[in-house]
Amino acid sequence: MANVARQRHQSELAAESKSARQGSRILIVEDDAEIARMLGETLTENGMIVEIAENGVRMNAALRSQKFDLIVLDVMLPGESGLNICRRLRAETNVPILMLTALGEEIDRVFGLEIGADDYVTKPFSARELTARIRALLRRTAYAPDERDWSRVLLFNGWRLDPIRRQLHDPSHARVSTTTHEFDLLLAFCRNAGRVLSREELLGVTHAGLAGPIERSVDVHVSRIRQKIEKDARDPVLLKTVRLGGYIFTATVEEA
Known part of the structure; x- marks a missing residue:
């Protein structure tokens, strides 16, 4: 009976996780066109709806026009830095933020998490790892109360x-x-x-x-x-x- 209950619970989690992923709107804030294209194609193949902004100004415009379920945010951006954008966003919204960086120093990762990032991936990364982390964040959001x-x-x-x-x-x-x-x-x-x-x-x-x-x-x-x-x-x-x-x-x- 315990195994049956466990399997049922796991099936329910999987169904909710799938529901959270399919059709989720993802905003990628990344100035590297090749990385942005790769991420966009990968997430689109996984049933997500993707929009790309190359800097904070374009991101602000996208956020004014529509609602997103998750933001993938590069640390090193032209103009306003990703870290500053993250701090600003976290004061305004609960939308999950996954940060990307080419910086490998622990202090950078820790600082990003402390100012409100929900997860952190260091370049270079695999598309599979990034997708898994996005799915985990979307699954967490699916359990959360409404806005x-x-x-x-x-x-x-x-x-x-x-x-x-x-x-x-x-x-x-x-x-x-x-x-x-x-x-x-x-x-x-x-x-x-x-x-x-x-x-x-x-x-x-x-x-x-x-x-x-x-x-x-x-x-x-x-x-x-x-x-x-x-x-x-x-x-x-x-x-x-x-x-x-x-x-x-x-x-x-x-x-x-």
Whole structure:
């Protein structure tokens, strides 16, 4: 019975993932015409609708004229840099952002994630890897509440979680640093307070499992969240483990 339930759940995830991919509108902001063409062809072959902008000005025009499900954003652009564009976009919208860069330094990747990028791919990259990462981000978005809910600040036990600015503040109003994965997981817990979330579901609402096995990746991020929000991470009260089930967020969550 457990295997049947697991297979059914996996089939449902696959169906929702496919639904999230097919017909998704992707904006590619890339000044290298050859890379932009390759990306456009690859994503179009995977059932997505693609528009290309070679700089921030063209991107702004595209965003004014239509809505996109995901933005692929190059770091090195003429005029306004991709990092500055990312920071600006994240203050205005929740649209997933996947950044491309030829820079290999860790500081660049970390900075991109800290200012709000949802994922990061370093050139050169394979079309298969990039497509997989885009699918993961679209799958996460498919689980998210509608656009109207994204602007609501969430409050729990004196803590303040701001989805738009992607900031977490403790009861003393001090900002607490979080990684992209930690923030995404905590946001998922707050939006599903009182409900048991399996590791597979948590992978669905975030891309926390891309770097390694699902169980290990999710567990590590949950442990780090506990270190930040629990009075005693060894005896958690807010974020509890459910044996053979996953995790449950027990705090009462309110919208500001």
